[in-house]
Amino acid sequence: MKVADIAPGTFAEISSAKLAREKTAVMESLEDILYGSVAGVTGKYIEYPFDTVKVRLQSQPDHLPLRYKGPLDCFRQSIKADGVLGLYRGISAPLFGAAAETSSLFFFERIGRETIYTWGLCARDQILPLPALWFTGAFAGAFTSYVLTPIELVKCKIQVPASSSVDGVVNNKAPGVFSIIRDVYRHEGLKGFWRGQTGTLIRETGGCAAWFGFKETTTKLFYALNERGLKNKSERDALRTEALPLWQQAVAGANAGVSYNFLFFPADTIKSRMQTTAIGLRGAQTTFLQEGKALWRQYGLRGLYRGCGITCIRSAPSSAFIFMVYDGLKRHVPL
Template sequence: MAAPVVEASRAVLPEALKPGPPRQKSQAMESVEDILYGSIAGIIGKYIEYPFDTVKVRLQSQPDHLPLRYTGPLDCFRQSLKQDGFSGLYRGISAPLVGAALETSSLFFFERLGRETVYKSGLCAKDQALPLPALWFTGAFSGAFTSFVLTPIELVKCKIQVPATASSDGMVHKAPSVPSVIRDVYKHEGVIGFWHGQMGTFLREAGGCAAWFGFKETTTKLFYVWNERGIHTQAEKDALRTEALPLWQQAVAGASAGMSYNFLFFPADTIKSRMQTTAVGGTAKKNTFFQEGAALWHQHGLRGMYRGCGITVLRSAPSSAFIFMIYDGLKRHLPL
């Protein structure tokens, strides 16, 4: 009986006091929010996941012609801590922090452009929520464009994360810095050298981001349906869907997105990491994406393709959960 009373009280409000339609943001302000809030969320997420990412790259980049240096993620953690200390797990984080800001802001920016593309195509009315298949598409759209931003940053990151090894003269050389890697790549391979491994990044991001956004939206929708149990009126259901999910449900949705992103297209990331950790310069011919993948498959099979996957999926759960929670929270509570 409470709902009719509320509706009746609204009916007698003076026109000037009635709530108006929500303020519509301009495309420019939407873009600023995507870039600013996506950058903040990405940087925080990168601090959470970076030590695990370092271990993942070291596991992925072990040479084929030598015995495996690490028996698994825990052994890699142990050896890395013994050799470089805890700070060694954060070696080269400056470039990834920039990359995380660019990646996350680009993902949300291009995902919104993907939504605008779907609306302009006429497949869905502007005032309607996009169906789940369209949201999987906008994720792939976002990842495809973001891959071109990410490849140079990940190339620098991967070259720094590989541990220092002894050369033929027995000397252990100092780990490279960000400026030295950039200088060497440009000197030996030119500007195009920074996009070595682009195919791997493209496949990982286009497919992975379809799953990242798709699983997040799918899980979110399932939680809303679950929360609507016992609610019978459409008005109450519509009101519920304007509210944010409880934090634990937001975390589960974000975590499921991160785990699916990393697991489904992990082989593409493994091949990309191997390509990007090869030595700069020299006379050796660089393998293409498919050549590198064939060599890895011949040497180690499917297990080699997923080397380091467990720790990657593990670290992606809290990282992705925080990214979505921070981004959505800032968008909801601090609109520009």
């Protein structure tokens, strides 16, 4: 059996041992990096305008009246001020970030599965149970967070419409990627690029457990649904070697995206506020806990979920496309 004949997804795998014989670990890693990058870039183009609105809603200052009444008002004001292209401001860094994030997630998720096999928690000729897949998602998210935090810091600073310089003068010109990198390093050193790491770690560890977990759970439910009426075991086994219909793949991916964003959105809100603080502004740097307490005191739970609706809306199609592109490439374009 060729690798190309095996349907994507954990529940469509035949035998990990057989796969290991047919494809080396190096080739698997290259596929994770290459196909994950392509899938991540595709998803980022879909979601980026919504992500810009989300960051602008999250980063509104506490000491001033809210600039935006909600997502639609933020869209309206942003387009009026900068045009539609303004919503794509700074997309170069996020495109790189999306490629790095998605490829890292699929790469480390596979490492997580290999860890489970190595520890003897599951035989290689068996399909991983759902709890193990939630663990591999958390494993992937935890490692990926350290890759992602510096990229998201640059992205968030670009997306905010205006920032204050050290002397208090407001500059309406959008900063560039290299100017932000230079300023962060000059004022805070290398550790400044990992500002907000706690929030990213919480979001990615818990969120990616849900991302992979809900995707595989939904996939399993669809396979069980499609098997109804099939009494022959060979027919059921044959069905599981085939990819799900596209609409079912899309639903599984969309469900994963919404779950990822909703469950740990407060951590992302706090992270975004920390990362959009003006560079070099004395007394403005706070810890994750301090920022969270301040936001809770002023706005409560509603403040922690500011921008959540628009984020879940954009994550559904984006996540669906990411999984569909990645699984499709793994199935039809093996290296």
